[in-house]
Amino acid sequence: MADTPGIVITGASGRMGQMLVKAVAASDACRLVAALEREGHGWVGQDVGTAMGVPALGVAVTDDPVAAFAKAQAVIDFTAPAATVAFAGLAAQARAVHVIGTTGLSAVDIEAIDRAAHHAVIVRAGNMSLGVNLLVQLTRKVAAALDADFDIEIVEAHHRHKVDAPSGTALMLGEAAAAGRGVDLGEVRQSGRDGVTGARRRGDIGFSAIRGGDIVGEHDVLFAADGERITLRHVATDRGVFVRGALKAALWGQDRDPGHYDMMDVLGL
Ligand SMILES: NC(=O)C1=CN([C@@H]2O[C@H](COP(=O)(O)OP(=O)(O)OC[C@H]3O[C@@H](n4cnc5c(N)ncnc54)[C@H](O)[C@@H]3O)[C@@H](O)[C@H]2O)C=CC1
């Protein structure tokens, strides 16, 4: 239907991109208006459905973000940091809602996204699933209830293709644990122990990353004290949980005031 929001999917050939293209094309609540890939990608110019090996969807893959965003009310973006920063500026110029799932963003990247959010709605989260966003809240509460006798360790596991560590989700959980404890994560973050590291520093928040096979995404927050342990765990077995969250965010963002939002805002948590 022409009056539903038009959506662009960036990184259309990616693991998330392909699932998002299919979900938008199948939805009654929005329309697929463009599928974007990087310049030189073999899919550019082909129908995105045909390229994915499903029936044609009547949308050719493009490498022109300006033309694609001009047709859209929302851009759903699971690509890579440099692309996402560029898309934030272009989506803001087009006044399209920009849903950002990309992880591995630096502090400088996030500042650039903040600037774009003065002009348009941006919803950004290292994890779009309902379950993880609830786990973030639980982590903050448990960390606030316990003192530093409980060592906090965050363990994440992902597929062999993932390029960033710790995962965006692990960092969300670490930020929540630090906030619950009333400390700055930057002061207590401990990533990548190797060699003679010395004993654990009281109050540190540790991160460990496992990479292998086709693991979709698993996160444990461990609170370990003398004589007892608590583990909070989320296991994603299907990327559909991220797709559902991203579509929800794209629709939620319509007619909102410009700003940099997250999935807590979208889910009302
Ligand atoms: N927030 C969340 O809930 C989730 C976040 N992610 C994040 O999303 C990102 C993508 O993940 P995957 O789909 O597994 O990766 P992928 O590598 O399968 O897909 C990325 C796609 O982006 C495309 N791309 C890169 N630069 C581009 C550009 N300049 N213009 C257009 N397309 C470009 C690539 O060609 C590729 O097709 C990662 O940062 C990942 O951590 C993944 C799943 C859930």
Ligand SMILES: O=C(O)C1=N[C@H](C(=O)O)C[C@H](O)C1
């Ligand atoms: O790269 C992935 O696959 C995922 N990335 C996100 C992250 O970095 O936390 C979310 C999810 O865990 C899958």
